[in-house]
Structure formats: C-alpha cells, structure tokens
Amino acid sequence: MRVSLFVPCLVDQVACETAQATVRILERLGHEVRYDSRQTCCGQAPFNAGFHAEARELAVRFIRIFREAEAVVAPSGSCVSMVTRHYAELGLEGGQLRDWENLKDRVWELCSFLVDKLNLTSVGASFPHTVSYHASCHLLRELGVKDQPLRLLKEVGDLELIKGGWGDECCGFGGVFSVKYAALSRRIADRRAGRLASGGAEFVTGADDSCLINLDAAFRRIGAVQRTIHIARILASEDGGRG
Amino acid sequence: MSLVRRNIKRALDDRKLGRAVLNSCLLSTEKRDRLISELDFQSTRAAARLIRQRSLDENRPLLERFKESFEKAGGRLHYALTAEAACRIVVDILLKAGALQGVKAKSMVTEEIGLGQALHRAGIDAVESDLGEYIIQLAGERPSHITAPALHRSKESIGRLFADRLKIPYTDDPQQLTEIARSVLRRRYIDAEFGVSGANFLVAETGHVVVVENEGNGRLGASLPRIFVAVTGIEKVVGGLSDLAPLLALLARSATGQRATAYVNALLPAPDVSDAPDEFHLVLVDNGRRRTMADPDFAEMLLCIRCGACLNVCPVYRSVGGHAYGSVYPGPMGAVLSNLLGPRMMMHHELPFLSTLCGACKEVCPVDMDLPGMLLKLRERAPKPAIDRVAAAGWGWAMATPARMELAGRTVRTIGRAIGAMPAGSTVKTGMSFRGLSREASDK
Amino acid sequence: MTGLFRQRWLESAGEYVEAAPEGDVGRELLAFLQAEGIKSVVIGGSPLMPIVGERLAGEVEILADFGRAGYERETAKLLCSRAEAGISGVDALISETGALVVSSTGRAGFMISSLPPLHLVVAHEAPVFRSQEDFLAVAPTDLSFSFITGPSRTADIEKRLVLGAHGPKRVVVWGPEI
Numbered sequence: 011m012r013v014s015l016f017v018p019c020l021v022d023q024v025a026c027e028t029a030q031a032t033v034r035i036l037e038r039l040g041h042e043v044r045y046d047s048r049q050t051c052c053g054q055a056p057f058n059a060g061f062h063a064e065a066r067e068l069a070v071r072f073i074r075i076f077r078e079a080e081a082v083v084a085p086s087g088s089c090v091s092m093v094t095r096h097y098a099e100l101g102l103e104g105g106q107l108r109d110w111e112n113l114k115d116r117v118w119e120l121c122s123f124l125v126d127k128l129n130l131t132s133v134g135a136s137f138p139h140t141v142s143y144h145a146s147c148h149l150l151r152e153l154g155v156k157d158q159p160l161r162l163l164k165e166v167g168d169l170e171l172i173k174g175g176w177g178d179e180c181c182g183f184g185g186v187f188s189v190k191y192a193a194l195s196r197r198i199a200d201r202r203a204g205r206l207a208s209g210g211a212e213f214v215t216g217a218d219d220s221c222l223i224n225l226d227a228a229f230r231r232i233g234a235v236q237r238t239i240h241i242a243r244i245l246a247s248e249d250g251g252r253g
Numbered sequence: 254m255s256l257v258r259r260n261i262k263r264a265l266d267d268r269k270l271g272r273a274v275l276n277s278c279l280l281s282t283e284k285r286d287r288l289i290s291e292l293d294f295q296s297t298r299a300a301a302r303l304i305r306q307r308s309l310d311e312n313r314p315l316l317e318r319f320k321e322s323f324e325k326a327g328g329r330l331h332y333a334l335t336a337e338a339a340c341r342i343v344v345d346i347l348l349k350a351g352a353l354q355g356v357k358a359k360s361m362v363t364e365e366i367g368l369g370q371a372l373h374r375a376g377i378d379a380v381e382s383d384l385g386e387y388i389i390q391l392a393g394e395r396p397s398h399i400t401a402p403a404l405h406r407s408k409e410s411i412g413r414l415f416a417d418r419l420k421i422p423y424t425d426d427p428q429q430l431t432e433i434a435r436s437v438l439r440r441r442y443i444d445a446e447f448g449v450s451g452a453n454f455l456v457a458e459t460g461h462v463v464v465v466e467n468e469g470n471g472r473l474g475a476s477l478p479r480i481f482v483a484v485t486g487i488e489k490v491v492g493g494l495s496d497l498a499p500l501l502a503l504l505a506r507s508a509t510g511q512r513a514t515a516y517v518n519a520l521l522p523a524p525d526v527s528d529a530p531d532e533f534h535l536v537l538v539d540n541g542r543r544r545t546m547a548d549p550d551f552a553e554m555l556l557c558i559r560c561g562a563c564l565n566v567c568p569v570y571r572s573v574g575g576h577a578y579g580s581v582y583p584g585p586m587g588a589v590l591s592n593l594l595g596p597r598m599m600m601h602h603e604l605p606f607l608s609t610l611c612g613a614c615k616e617v618c619p620v621d622m623d624l625p626g627m628l629l630k631l632r633e634r635a636p637k638p639a640i641d642r643v644a645a646a647g648w649g650w651a652m653a654t655p656a657r658m659e660l661a662g663r664t665v666r667t668i669g670r671a672i673g674a675m676p677a678g679s680t681v682k683t684g685m686s687f688r689g690l691s692r693e694a695s696d697k
Numbered sequence: 698m699t700g701l702f703r704q705r706w707l708e709s710a711g712e713y714v715e716a717a718p719e720g721d722v723g724r725e726l727l728a729f730l731q732a733e734g735i736k737s738v739v740i741g742g743s744p745l746m747p748i749v750g751e752r753l754a755g756e757v758e759i760l761a762d763f764g765r766a767g768y769e770r771e772t773a774k775l776l777c778s779r780a781e782a783g784i785s786g787v788d789a790l791i792s793e794t795g796a797l798v799v800s801s802t803g804r805a806g807f808m809i810s811s812l813p814p815l816h817l818v819v820a821h822e823a824p825v826f827r828s829q830e831d832f833l834a835v836a837p838t839d840l841s842f843s844f845i846t847g848p849s850r851t852a853d854i855e856k857r858l859v860l861g862a863h864g865p866k867r868v869v870v871w872g873p874e875i
Contacts (some may be wrong), residue, residue, distance in 0.1 A: 469864025
C-alpha cells in the first residue's frame with residue numbers, strides 16, 4: 011500500500027523520532043511511505059482556541075495536499091480526530107467539503123491503521139522493558155481506539171505491560187488549556203503522572219506526543235524515574251534500545 | 254487577573270480542599286461505574302435522551318398539558334421569564350399567604366435565580382434543609398457541587414462551623430453532626446409555614462411534580478407546611494409517568510451511585526388532604542431556556558438532568574472544585590449552561606476554556622450530551638482577548654507554509670534547549686525537525 | 698420477585714421480617730414494639746390497619762389512628778412527630794429497586810413514613826412489581842406517591858453514609874415469606 015505520512019506539527023518540530031519510527035514500521039511491513047513536505051498543521055490548535063477561520067485555512071490546505079492519498083497515517087490520535095471529526099464543524103463548502111468527505115475515512119491514526127486496517131497486531135518489534143500505557147483522550151474517546159494499542163504492545167517481544175494506576179484520566183495538557191491555565195494543567199499532569207508511576211514501569215507510552223511530553227515533564231517534577239516514549243518508537247524498535 | 258483565575262489560584266493553593274474534592278469525586282465515580290454497569294448503558298441513555306428530547310421538541314404543548322392536569326388537581330402554576338420575576342412570584346405568594354418562615358429543600362434552579370437572597374431581602378426566613386445546603390447556608394457560602402453542595406468541606410471544618418454557629422460542643426463525627434442538624438431542622442419543619450423545593454421532572458399527562466431526594470426533607474417540605482412552592486425550569490416536563498423509568502434509573506446511578514434514591518416523590522396538588530399543602534404552587538422558570546431551545550448549537554444542554562456525573566469525572570473539577578468556576582453551575586455542564594442562562598448569552602465566557610476537552614464528561618453523561626462539542630462552539634463565540642487573537646493569527650501565518658513552520662519550530666527548539674525545557678529523547682539531540690532530516694536525507 | 702425485593706431492600710439498609718403465613722401481623726408487630734421498648738405509635742389508614750390497631754390497643758399508646766379519624770394538618774404533624782414509630786401499609790413493592798410505594802391518600806401516608814424515627818410497614822399482602830417501569834405503567838394518576846428505598850440517608854459530610862437524615866432511621870418491612 012502507498013501510505014502518505016502526516017507528521018503533526020508538534021511531532022515534526024520537537025519529536026521527530028516518532029515520525030522516523032512510523033516510517034520504519036510501515037516500511038518494514040513492506041509499504042511505500044510518501045512524505046509530502048508541503049504539509050504543515052491540521053489546524054487543531056486554532057480550532058480548540060475558538061478560531062475557526064484560521065483552522066479552516068489549515069484544513070483546506072490539509073485536504074488539498076492529501077486528497078489523492080490512498081491512506082494517510084499519522085502518529086497522533088488528536089490530529090486524526092481533528093481531521094476526521096472536527097473538520098465537519100468548520101463550515102467547509104462545495105468541493106472542499108466533498109474532498110473532505112471522500113478523504114476522511116482514509117485518514118488513520120497509526121495504531122488503528124495497523125490493527126483495524128492492516129489486521130496486524132505483531133509488527134516484529136522487541137523492547138525488553140516494562141511499559142505502562144496512557145490512553146490519550148481524543149484517541150480513546152473521540153476515535154474510540156481503546157484496545158488496539160494494547161494489543162500491539164502485547165505482541166512486542168520481551169515487553170512487559172504493566173497496568174499503571176487506574177482509570178483513563180486526562181494528562182491535563184489540552185493544548186491551549188495548558189497555556190491559559192498552566193498551573194492547573196501541571197496539577198492535573200502531576201496527579202496523572204503519579205498514578206502512572208505507581209505501576210512501577212520503566213516507560214509510559216501512548217499515541218500522542220503532546221500528552222507524553224506533558225507527562226514527561228510531570229514525571230520530572232514529581233521526581234519519578236519513569237520516562238515517556240511514543241508507541242511508534244516501541245513498535246519500530248528491534249534492537250531493544252530506545253528508538 | 255480574572256476572577257476565575259484568582260479562584261483557581263486560591264483552590265490550587267488549598268491542598269486540603271484539593272484532597273477533599275478529589276476523594277469525593279473518585280468515590281462518586283467508582284460507585285457510579287459499579288451501578289451503571291448493571292444497565293445496558295448505551296441503550297438506556299439513548300432511551301432517556303429521546304424522552305428528554307421530546308421535552309424540548311414539544312415543550313409548549315407538553316407544558317400546556319401539564320398546566321391542565323396540574324391545575325385540575327388544584328395546583329397553581331406561574332411562569333417567570335426572568336430570574337427576578339421568578340423570585341418576585343415566590344415572594345408574593347409567601348407574603349400574600351402571610352407565610353414568613355419556612356424550609357427549603359435543595360434546588361439548583363433556586364440558586365440560579367438567587368431565591369435565597371430575595372427571600373432574605375423580603376424579610377422571609379427560609380432555612381436550607383438539605384444537610385449539605387444547611388452547612389453552606391451556615392457558612393454563608395455557595396454550593397460547590399450540584400448534588401453534593403458541601404463536598405469541599407472537611408468534617409473538621411463542619412464541626413467547627415456547627416460549634417460556632419449553633420453554640421454546641423465541637424464534634425467532627427458525621428453521624429453526630431447529622432443528628433444535630435436533624436434536630437435543629439425538625440423543629441423548623443414543625444413550625445414551617447411554607448416549603449420551597451426544586452423539581453426534577455414534571456409529568457404532563459398527570460400533573461405530578463417529581464422530587465428526587467435521599468434525606469426525606471423534600472417530602473417533609475411538601476407535606477407538613479400549608480404552603481408549598483416548587484420552582485423549576487421549563488425544560489423539565491416529560492410526557493407520562495412511564496417516561497420517568499429510564500430517567501430515574503440513570504439519575505440515581507449517575508448522581509449518587511445508587512440503584513434508587515431513598516425517595517422519589519411524585520407530588521400532586523391535593524388541597525383536601527391532611528398531609529398535602531393547602532396551596533401547591535409551581536413556578537416555571539425560563540431565564541434564557543426558551544432562547545436556548547431555539548439555538549440548534551446549544552438546545553442539547555437542556556437535556557441535562559443535573560446528576561453531576563460530569564463534575565465527578567472532570568480533571569479540572571477534580572482539581573479545583575466548584576467555587577473556582579464562579580458560577581452557580583460548575584464543571585463541564587456549568588461551563589456550558591452558565592453561558593446560556595440569564596439575560597444574555599456568554600455571561601461566563603472564560604469557562605469554556607477551563608477544560609482540557611478530554612471528553613470524560615460526554616462519556617458518563619446519562620443523556621449523552623456532547624459537552625466538549627458545546628464547549629468548542631462556545632469557545633468560538635466567546636470574545637477573545639487581544640493576545641489570543643495575535644497568537645491565532647501568528648499560528649495561521651506560521652503554518653501557512655512549510656518554510657515558516659520550520660522557522661517557528663527552530664525558534665522553539667532553540668529556546669527550549671536554552672532553558673532546558675525540551676522533552677527527553679526528543680529532537681534535542683539533533684536539533685532537527687523531521688522535515689529537516691528528511692530533506693537532508695533526500696539531498697544525499 | 699419477593700426474594701429480589703428483599704435482597705435489594707436489605708442492600709439499601711432496610712430491614713425485613715417474614716410475616717408468619719397464618720399468623721396475624723398485629724401480634725407480630727406488638728411483639729416487635731415491646732422488644733424495642735416502643736411505647737407510642739401512629740397508625741395509617743390502609744385496609745389492614747384496623748386489625749393492627751385492635752391488637753395494639755391498650756398495649757402501646759396510639760397517638761393517632763388515621764384509619765379511624767381525620768386530623769387537621771397541625772394536629773397530625775404534632776402527633777406524628779411525637780410518635781416513636783409509624784405503622785402503615787404500602788401500595789406496592791418494587792423488586793428491582795427494592796422500593797416501597799407509599800401514597801398520600803388523605804390518611805397521612807407521607808407524615809407517617811417521614812416523621813417518626815421508626816417506620817413499620819405491613820407489606821405481606823402488597824402487590825409486587827418487577828420494576829419501576831412496570832409500576833409506573835399502572836401508577837395512580839390522581840394521587841401523590843413516593844418510592845421509598847430504605848431509611849432516610851445523607852452522605853453530605855465527606856461522603857460518609859449516615860442514616861436518618863430527616864426521615865426515619867429504620868424502616869422495617871413485614872413482607873411475604875420467601
């Protein structure tokens with residue numbers, strides 16, 4: 011399959027290993043990965059801040075760039091949810107709306123793509139560490155991707171999955187929320203990090219770098235030894251190293 | 254600093270408050286989850302939503318029908334367009350009947366319209382009888398949760414409050430504190446000339462006013478005093494008694510983690526009955542509801558049955574409690590509803606931003622309201638501070654071309670490294686973006 | 698269905714006594730009152746109550762028997778609040794929620810089930826419904842009624858459950874044999 015990679019702006023600019031790992035996984039599985047460097051941002055940030063006009067511009071750009079793609083895969087639940095769900099609220103019209111309607115079912119979050127589209131749970135990875143999984147909110151509640159990441163992790167060689175704390179509480183990031191209410195966001199993150207750390211795993215993984223970066227900072231603040239790692243880097247890993 | 258920001262800072266600084274709120278929310282959520290799992294939640298809430306949707310779609314005819322049944326039974330119906338009008342109606346009823354002292358049961362709509370203050374100004378003495386509300390009234394506070402108004406207070410602080418206000422020896426034993434409140438309030442009930450209460454549902458076909466409660470104060474207030482005034486929103490009307498079944502099953506489980514509340518009272522005016530009031534009034538409050546019903550973006554909010562489950566699961570509410578919101582209705586439902594009620598929209602336009610949009614509220618909502626969706630729509634409608642407008646325009650500019658995005662990203666990385674704020678294992682090593690790396694690779 | 702009622706009723710901190718099949722429930726109530734040291738009661742107006750009243754007459758102080766006489770509101774509430782126990786019938790039982798259905802029929806049904814600290818409920822001949830839904834389909838359209846599930850309760854102080862907030866602290870049901 012020809013897979014068009016969408017690298018969310020945050021992944022592109024500050025977590026590029028996640029994107030590289032995504033490429034490695036897909037290529038290892040024998041797919042052709044295309045990267046169109048005209049891509050920028052899905053528009054989630056202005057959309058969540060209440061600026062629909064700015065978000066619409068970026069949505070139109072996204073649709074134009076990806077409309078011919080056979081499949082679009084992104085290592086992020088929240089950006090995919092923005093594209094597949096929230097673009098509906100931007101007042102797209104005419105050809106743009108039609109293009110989006112044609113495109114949206116071909117846009118996949120990585121874990122869901124592997125499990126639901128390719129029917130794979132084992133991607134030939136090995137990662138000899140203890141790992142807890144943090145379900146990012148938009149992946150879990152907007153896309154309904156709940157078990158897929160766990161099924162993938164269970165098939166990773168030498169990986170021990172540890173239930174970290176309980177519940178699926180938010181990490182407190184929330185994009186613009188973490189800027190507007192930084193102290194409150196940190197409080198929520200510290201609480202969530204504390205619960206995840208109580209499981210005692212070496213790594214906490216998830217499918218959204220925004221949440222993981224937020225949690226990583228929280229682990230440092232609360233003095234926990236855990237580190238975060240995007241699930242793509244675990245799934246890409248063959249040498250047991252860190253990505 | 255805005256009021257909400259000051260409230261949040263105060264709440265975050267108060268570690269005791271934080272623990273009390275979090276523990277209460279976790280306990281409530283755990284109990285709720287256990288009992289909800291007995292139901293087929295998705296189909297029950299779909300059924301409940303349909304019933305509530307009809308309350309909105311056929312609101313006028315249902316209210317007409319209710320009025321007919323309720324008045325036929327001997328009740329007196331009043332309609333209030335605004336909060337002020339609603340208060341005036343209640344005050345007039347009580348003054349006309351010469352009923353100057355009475356008891357009030359817990360009701361969010363009376364908080365919404367400020368009835369307590371209005372009665373006080375009119376020289377009418379109304380004691381709150383729900384234990385949590387009684388505590389709040391003694392302390393001169395406002396409820397911090399829609400079903401557990403005093404959850405922000407520790408038993409020690411309630412013990413000190415009782416000792417101070419009631420001139421009794423200090424105790425922090427919940428059992429003893431409850432007994433004390435019971436005996437003080439029991440005397441008030443015997444002497445009460447009027448009872449005031451909210452109502453959870455109105456039944457159009459029969460005229461029943463349904464009051465759901467656990468303490469027994471609701472039914473005391475509706476049976477002992479000669480005057481009874483129920484106050485509720487116009488959206489509470491449902492078709493027939495059978496419509497109550499899924500709503501009650503969900504409300505008890507979602508609100509308090511019970512299969513059924515201790516009391517569900519379906520009250521009908523019965524002027525000739527010795528344990529029913531001589532005068533049974535119902536005040537229907539609009540206060541922005543009719544306007545909201547006509548707004549396709551937000552009518553859904555009026556499906557709400559005030560269970561409070563969305564507060565209990567909200568990471569923000571769990572961290573700061575209800576007072577931080579600075580509105581009668583806190584939490585996710587409050588952040589939406591507070592902007593729809595009252596004389597105009599967006600009276601609390603900061604609240605929609607006070608959410609991580611995690612969606613936990615939608616997941617537990619017994620009528621499946623899209624609270625995050627409404628928060629997003631309110632964010633769009635909210636007046637934006639200049640700094641936000643600049644940031645959004647800046648984002649739009651930076652993301653309009655890959656080159657600008659790379660420039661912005663490089664700046665962020667440089668600053669991030671300089672202040673040591675870059676995430677572990679991220680591009681810190683190379684200082685490169687993915688696009689930068691892929692360009693290098695293709696250049697080779 | 699009665700078994701489920703009892704299970705749910707007990708889970709809600711209600712008490713359940715199996716009424717003896719051919720025994721007269723008045724005698725059982727009297728034995729209970731004497732064992733509890735209760736000296737004053739008010740009695741509701743449902744059909745079984747006159748027999749109960751006869752049994753109790755002379756043994757405990759009957760402050761008011763709403764089946765025999767009507768009372769003004771003020772008198773009714775004073776008598777009900779002075780009584781150590783209220784004795785009443787019940788319109789129906791609901792299994793799934795473990796609820797009693799008590800209606801206000803002009804015979805102080807609400808006051809008897811609200812004011813005394815102990816509420817004794819004669820329910821062995823009451824119809825049993827599976828669910829709230831089943832009852833609501835045939836519920837009285839011209840009366841006030843309550844579903845009562847256990848004693849009055851509150852958890853407003855640190856979520857600690859305390860029974861007897863405003864209503865009775867104990868509710869004892871004389872129900873069918875199981």
